[in-house]
Amino acid sequence: MALGAALFFAVEHMVLKKGPVHQANENGTEVAETLAKLEKAQELIKKSYVGEVDEAKLMDGAIQGMVASLGDPYSVYMDRETSKQFEQSLDSSFSGIGAEVSKEGEDFIIVDRFKGSPAEQSGLKPNDKIKSIDGESIQSLTLYEVTAKIRGPKGSKVVIGVERGDASKNLDITVTRDEIPVETVHSKRFKLEDSQIGYLEITTFAKGTAEDLKTELTKLESEGIDGLILDVRGNPGGLLSSVHEVLDQFVTNKKPFMYIEERNGDREPLSSVLEEKKEYPVATLIDGGSASAAEILAAGMQEVEGYPLIGEKTFGKGTVQQSYDLGDGSQMKLTMSKWLTPNKKWIHKEGILPTLEVSQPAVFDLVPLQSAVVLKKGMNDEKISVLQNILNGLGYEVDRTDGYFSGSTEKALLAFQKAAGLKENGEANTATLAELDKAIQTYKENPKHDHQLQSAIEFLGENE
Template sequence: MKSLKKYNKLLLMITCMVLGAALFFAVEHLVLKKGEGHQTKEAEVTETLKKLQKAQNLITESYVEKVDSAKLLDGAIQGMVASLGDPYSVYMDEETSRQFEQSLDSSFSGIGAEVTKEGEDFIIVDRFKGSPAEKAGIKPNDKIKTIDGKSIQSLTLYQVTAKIRGPKGSKVQIGVERGDHAKDLVITVTRDDIPIETVHSKRFKKGNGYIGYLEITTFAEGTAKDLKEELTRLEAEGIDGLILDVRGNPGGLLSSVHEVLDEFVTGKKPFMHIEKRNGDREPLKSVLKEKKDYPIATLIDGGSASAAEILAAGMQEVEGYPLIGVTTFGKGTVQQSFDLGDGSQMKLTMSKWLTPNKKWIHKKGIAPTLEVMQPPVFELVPLQSAVVLKKGMNNEKIAVLQNMLNGLGLDVDRTDGYFSASTEKAVQNFQKTVGLTQNGEANTATLNELDKAIQSYKENPKNDHQLQSAIEFITKNE
């Protein structure tokens, strides 16, 4: 009986998708004909609507189980949007829409990761700084395969994000496919409140002066205001140059990045072009008259996407400011949300955006002026193991352990996953430095301390090769 219900639900979903796709193509056909200057006959419209009505009546009156009309309509709209083949165009029912709006608030409960859909895959774009996702070891470009042990293959993007989110303190198991692992990883993340603090600032002393640093984690409502305040404070304290850091920034509001660019690039040329479906292009320019009198460098990486890429392109192609790091994510489209009147909404791709030099970076990204890779330790993730890892064992988790030990300067003779005598000795040396029993076995306490040590290494500015390269550039160009 359960399998029959499961089959019926699947059939209903497919039917809804087909109905939605039919609705999309029928209406699109009529719109195109009208747009081409052909008179749309009332009879054609009537026949199209009759066909759609007939399909709906067949389902509601003849389907093997009683059909919820609201769910049927939701499925039809989802079918229309799905037929576009665009991961950034989505339909959100009332509940999903409510959760989406909450994510735009000053804080929300979840894991703090940005997810997108590419084809049939759900991809991690990046994590918010200090978020549960980052701490647990979720990485950019991870493909999400399961949530709490269940496949997400048939879900929409916003259904996936809704399942990932949840109350503070609750746990979610996320199964991911990662290129450097033969098997999928299952990572347990403890949800927490995710504050939206989008701008972080500091000064680095260099020689007799200081270099300002502004990290922008996302482009939200108040980002430009916060950045202006932090920039004013840095300039008042005295800086000889500035580093903008949009690494791991998944994007955000176009209006927000526009206001931020008004602080740094002049209006001598557009900082971007918005290209509509008919090919018309709308240039957007900054209102700034004169650029800063100090050098600026921008840090980018594979997690820099959308609005972060707009900023990077503007900084590089308008003013010639260098980009330091690695190639960005590559999202070159602009979306707009539409309220559908009943609490639901549609987020629809409305246009492309082009760089100041009219390049479309979609699925290509923006290459850095100066490519700088991070130390291998930055690629390591927290190690979770339900069993104690010890001498003589052989598995992928031990390979991760060996790379962690090597990254911390505790030399191990191999990184193939075999727990050798050299690995045991390195574990003992680490246990000694953190005050644990020196038994050479990687138990829970040892793994927790290793994770803390790796995180501390990453947070030390001296180990951040990209940041140090930016500081060096600023120093040479003061």
């Protein structure tokens, strides 16, 4: 997992500012005393510590400690190597599992996953708390040490232990690392009776997102559309400059699409350059994985133009970060301000409510089941509860979901094995679990099962 998976999705200014390690303070004496204290501690460690001391690591640790003391998961220090990884993550692809990880308090949290990434396919979910990596506790590690452990060459595997909700046991999820392409815009058209509805999915707001979206939108409009869906579900954010350029294509300049509020309370409005809105209606799909820049887009679409938001409440990240080059290849990303919606609301930790709330089928919350042992009738295990929920979600009715492998569970599994062309033995072996995983993915990829998408298509069909 590249560092971008941990940090890129904070709303950030694109310019990497250069700045000194130490900034001026009105009280020069106080600065001198602070630096003298730091130097004294450094010299004491170098001369007296029982082991060998790496001076570069000592300085990195000092800066990391200062930033960590802020208690802000989005303010971070990146050493030279980590900074390089971060910059690479802004390119067209990177190697990893495709997940965004943040530190909140003492917990390492999965904020979101790239669409179609190994993280998503393996069943990692937003709000999962990472407790171990390859069987080792990560309690004493920094965010960067955690991301370094998760990273690895394409094709290699990593076992991530997560705590999920109120589950009594942690889940061990095996993920196969892969090259993660950053293709941020995907387009389709849906036919609804006599209407053509355009669809643009924005997975992240990266450097080339606005230009790619413009290309795909021009293609859709040339083919003819009567309405448009913007899908930012699961979009964890990205560059402020990128979402600004995207909003320039949909939101007019009649009012700012956001405000940046500084520490002193000053507010800077940001507005689109667009003079006239689209001739066709537009709806935006959102969910709990829509965060940061995705929420800026959602708020602008709703509060400036009155375009509906369809789906579920967004994540709730209302801060802006800026990166500073510290001169030696390292950099510091610091939360510099808040951002407010066009109606001057701060949505941090609150999220944005949809205009039309629509939940997805239960199958969309199911995760692939991994088991080292064959699950069979008479067994009692938490993994069997997952199996039962999967079978029910796919339409193979089971009488219980408490983890006891009942006769009804066996019957449902036999029916699935028959439909999948597997050996019908009523046992959840490796082959059966793999086919169940494929069935879940196939179900999710069918647009007819996507209740939020279907609601948006119907809404636009009625309001064209």
